Amino acid sequence: MARHLITSAIPYINGIKHLGNLIGSQLPADLYARYQRARGHEVLFLCATDEHGTPAELAAAKAGKPVAEYCAEMHDIQAQIADGFRLSFDHFGRSSSPQNHKLTQAFAGRLADVGLIKEVTEEQVYSVADGRFLPDRYIEGTCPNCGFESARGDQCDNCTKQLDPTDLINPHSTISGATDLEVRETKHLYLRQSELKNDLAAWIDSKKDWPILTTSIAKKWLTDGDGLQDRGITRDLDWGIPVKKGDADWPGMEGKVFYVWFDAPIEYIACAQEWEDAGKGTDWERWWRTDKGADDVRYTQFMGKDNVPFHTLSFPATIMGTNEPWKLVDYIKSFNYLNYDGGQFSTSRGRGVFMDQALEILPPDYWRWWLLSHAPESSDAEFTWENFQTDVNKDLADVLGNFVSRITKFCRSKFGEIVPAGGSYGPAEEQLIADLTTRLRAYEGFMDGIEVRKAAAELRAIWVLGNEYLQANAPWTTFKTDPETAAMQVRLALNLIRIYAVLSAPFIPDAAAEMIAAMQTQDKDWPTDIAVAVAALPAGQSFTVPDNLFRKITDEEREEWEERFAGTRD
RNA sequence: GGCGCGGUAGCUCAGUUGGUUAGAGCGAUCGACUCAUAAUCGAUAGGUCGGGAGUUCAAGUCUCCCCCACGCCA
Numbered sequence: 001m002a003r004h005l006i007t008s009a010i011p012y013i014n015g016i017k018h019l020g021n022l023i024g025s026q027l028p029a030d031l032y033a034r035y036q037r038a039r040g041h042e043v044l045f046l047c048a049t050d051e052h053g054t055p056a057e058l059a060a061a062k063a064g065k066p067v068a069e070y071c072a073e074m075h076d077i078q079a080q081i082a083d084g085f086r087l088s089f090d091h092f093g094r095s096s097s098p099q100n101h102k103l104t105q106a107f108a109g110r111l112a113d114v115g116l117i118k119e120v121t122e123e124q125v126y127s128v129a130d131g132r133f134l135p136d137r138y139i140e141g142t143c144p145n146c147g148f149e150s151a152r153g154d155q156c157d158n159c160t161k162q163l164d165p166t167d168l169i170n171p172h173s174t175i176s177g178a179t180d181l182e183v184r185e186t187k188h189l190y191l192r193q194s195e196l197k198n199d200l201a202a203w204i205d206s207k208k209d210w211p212i213l214t215t216s217i218a219k220k221w222l223t224d225g226d227g228l229q230d231r232g233i234t235r236d237l238d239w240g241i242p243v244k245k246g247d248a249d250w251p252g253m254e255g256k257v258f259y260v261w262f263d264a265p266i267e268y269i270a271c272a273q274e275w276e277d278a279g280k281g282t283d284w285e286r287w288w289r290t291d292k293g294a295d296d297v298r299y300t301q302f303m304g305k306d307n308v309p310f311h312t313l314s315f316p317a318t319i320m321g322t323n324e325p326w327k328l329v330d331y332i333k334s335f336n337y338l339n340y341d342g343g344q345f346s347t348s349r350g351r352g353v354f355m356d357q358a359l360e361i362l363p364p365d366y367w368r369w370w371l372l373s374h375a376p377e378s379s380d381a382e383f384t385w386e387n388f389q390t391d392v393n394k395d396l397a398d399v400l401g402n403f404v405s406r407i408t409k410f411c412r413s414k415f416g417e418i419v420p421a422g423g424s425y426g427p428a429e430e431q432l433i434a435d436l437t438t439r440l441r442a443y444e445g446f447m448d449g450i451e452v453r454k455a456a457a458e459l460r461a462i463w464v465l466g467n468e469y470l471q472a473n474a475p476w477t478t479f480k481t482d483p484e485t486a487a488m489q490v491r492l493a494l495n496l497i498r499i500y501a502v503l504s505a506p507f508i509p510d511a512a513a514e515m516i517a518a519m520q521t522q523d524k525d526w527p528t529d530i531a532v533a534v535a536a537l538p539a540g541q542s543f544t545v546p547d548n549l550f551r552k553i554t555d556e557e558r559e560e561w562e563e564r565f566a567g568t569r570d
Numbered sequence: 571g572g573c574g575c576g577g578u579a580g581c582u583c584a585g586u587u588g589g590u591u592a593g594a595g596c597g598a599u600c601g602a603c604u605c606a607u608a609a610u611c612g613a614u615a616g617g618u619c620g621g622g623a624g625u626u627c628a629a630g631u632c633u634c635c636c637c638c639a640c641g642c643c644a
Contacts (some may be wrong), residue, residue: 070589216574217574217642219644220574305574305575305641305642336640336641339640344640372601374582378576378583379640380576380641381582381583382581384582390581393607397607405606406605407606409603409606411605414605453584457583457595461594464610467610470614471602471603475605476604477605479605546605550607
């Protein structure tokens with residue numbers, strides 16, 4: 001039995017994510033976690049909310065709530081939606097947890113001890129009225145390039161130019177509107193990533209099996225321009241993890257917090273501790289410390305391509321820099337973007353489907369199947385309602401759902417709701433078992449390699465084999481002259497339902513559970529040996545005819561949703 | 571402007587280290603079947619592989635130039 005540590009990129013606390021975010025990390029991570037569990041491996045699957053930084057503070061202010069309260073509420077909402085999509089996290093943690101506070105401070109302290117932290121004095125805009133510095137989005141003014149009046153401290157939303165707060169004309173605080181701003185010196189900590197450049201490069205080079213998308217992005221950051229740059233890991237903010245050197249105060253850093261990108265990945269580790277502290281497991285270090293049992297763990301991360309630099313460089317630098325035996329990632333699966341009907345998903349314009357809305361209109365399996373079978377692995381992928389409708393109707397309702405329906409109903413009418421006895425295999429059955437075995441091995445190969453689209457295509461082909469078998473052997477015709485053989489054919493087909501349930505569960509867990517329940521079995525074992533698995537449901541076992549597993553999406557619904565989610569064009 | 575990922579049948583996508591008639595699913599057309607959610611199964615038709623030049627006995631697959639889309643950065 002192998003051990004798999006699996007993490008999904010942690011979604012930012014601010015707002016509900018869209019389907020592109022879902023397929024970019026959490027959903028494929030869940031697929032992989034469910035698959036590895038089904039194969040009998042030990043899995044720790046972790047995710048969390050990323051709660052620090054200015055966007056959280058601003059969103060809380062807009063909602064008129066203290067930021068801690070806002071984050072707690074949003075965490076619950078995201079947890080609920082994740083549950084709605086059946087994301088099977090062993091723990092859904094929070095980067096604001098006490099565990100992450102301690103661990104982040106410990107990492108910083110350790111990095112300082114080994115000389116990988118430097119202090120840098122820089123100039124920042126300070127608001128006298130607010131009594132604080134105004135980083136990034138806390139300051140607005142007129143853009144010096146295009147004259148846009150609401151340009152932010154870090155970027156102009158009109159001309160997209162990157163800005164420094166000190167560039168702005170007539171700057172003011174977005175908190176109070178105050179204009180009595182001055183430039184003050186402030187001290188910040190930098191992680192000396194550049195010191196680790198060679199180690200990182202060697203490590204990346206050793207990962208021959210990583211997706212091109214992952215390594216090409218990492219290498220670009222390593223070699224582009226002057227190479228990997230040292231990175232500021234602190235901010236003049238209130239909301240965040242206070243800067244401390246382990247348990248000790250950090251002279252000169254009073255009132256400052258760690259930058260969100262420093263503490264967020266450390267939450268992957270802290271989350272395991274939260275998992276244990278929540279009573280869901282024991283000995284979290286067994287997953288994260290190679291000196292405490294984690295040397296046989298295979299660690300796989302899932303993320304969108306925008307997160308790759310942090311996971312291939314900054315976070316590994318944090319870990320490698322400590323010289324402590326923390327587990328490094330073994331495989332990074334990164335995804336491109338999902339486009340919505342020829343454009344991008346857009347939160348501000350309400351364009352595209354968001355996770356809560358998706359669950360309002362259809363059950364999770366519909367979305368899981370379509371998104372996973374169209375995962376943006378090799379390039380950006382495209383969501384269109386027409387595609388969604390035809391694919392879901394065909395694959396789920398016609399190929400799989402109807403298969404279950406046709407065989408259970410046929411059996412009920414001829415033999416009753418009992419797996420019928422009698423008859424013996426002929427060449428057709430041997431051939432079916434051989435074909436299923438071939439395809440199952442291929443399916444396992446794609447799932448092990450996290451080739452999501454190919455795995456979905458193979459699974460679908462496995463479903464089709466059942467329909468082909470019924471069509472070619474026509475038990476409804478056989479029954480008229482040879483009821484014994486018809487009974488054998490039906491018994492075999494009923495067993496396919498159980499097998500399909502087990503194989504399909506990582507993609508469509510709800511439908512799989514219904515199929516298992518209808519077959520009235522507890523046997524969810526992986527059908528490693530198909531010849532054995534096709535006899536798992538013995539003659540005489542009762543079953544029930546389930547309701548249709550999937551309904552079809554109508555043209556009217558498709559048109560309605562197309563309009564509803566089109567958003568406002570600019 | 572620099573860089574990155576792409577541009578393959580109507581649609582969504584596969585195509586290992588260059589090698590016989592370029593593949594799948596959907597959609598379309600035709601046929602079979604009637605157990606089933608007007609479902610299923612089979613067959614057929616669709617591509618000068620973005621454009622051009624080059625290397626080679628041989629290029630979708632390598633090199634160069636150009637065009638288009640998306641993204642990142644300055």
